[in-house]
Amino acid sequence: MGVSLHHLYDIFTEGFLPYRGAPLFFNAFWTSLAFVDLAVPLFLAVGRFRLAIVSAVGIMTLDVCINTFFAFKYRDSVYPGNIDLVAQTAFFLFVIVSAPLAWRWAVSGRQNVG
Template sequence: MVAAGFVIGGAFHLRDIVAGGWMPYRFAPDAMNLFWTMLLPLDLIAAGLILWRPGRRMGVVLGLAIMAADLGVNGHAWGQMGIAAFGPALTIQGAFALLLAAWAPSLWHSASTSPISRA
């Protein structure tokens, strides 16, 4: 479920890049545009690592870092730049970040249990 959230996030960024080209968020400063553009590969990497047991802990750490940064950047876009469209997105992203944080310990511990270590 958590990996699916990152795939969905990556799909939104892919849609934007397909529609608007590389760095499609031209309404934003270059650093924010680059950040949102780079979420496409980062979201997909986080999803893949979470699904891949040997990389799951790295995926959890990357996923938490992505969500913290994304909430911060999007919160700035909404609160400081006045981009109203980020209001609803922040609600969804905040809920997903809480879900990830709640599941992180379980995901973390599941990475250390493998059929080999139980033998």
């Protein structure tokens, strides 16, 4: 959700499609994250746990792939010195590793206890 707020801040301060130095595809993708990233906490809030897990994995996979491609193609470096991409990749690995555990919990029905 914090990253969504970052993208919303960019939109409010710089206008629609605020990443002007980037090609339109990347600009549109990053702008859409302001709203798409909010889907995961929304799904969690309404009890759609499996949909939240699938969404988180999908969003993070696309985001890391697109950001890695952008860094390689336009910045001539993928990881060295790019701490944002390193942190995002670490979070992506956390999501991928924890998704099966969260899925088992979601289908077990234990989330309704309490």
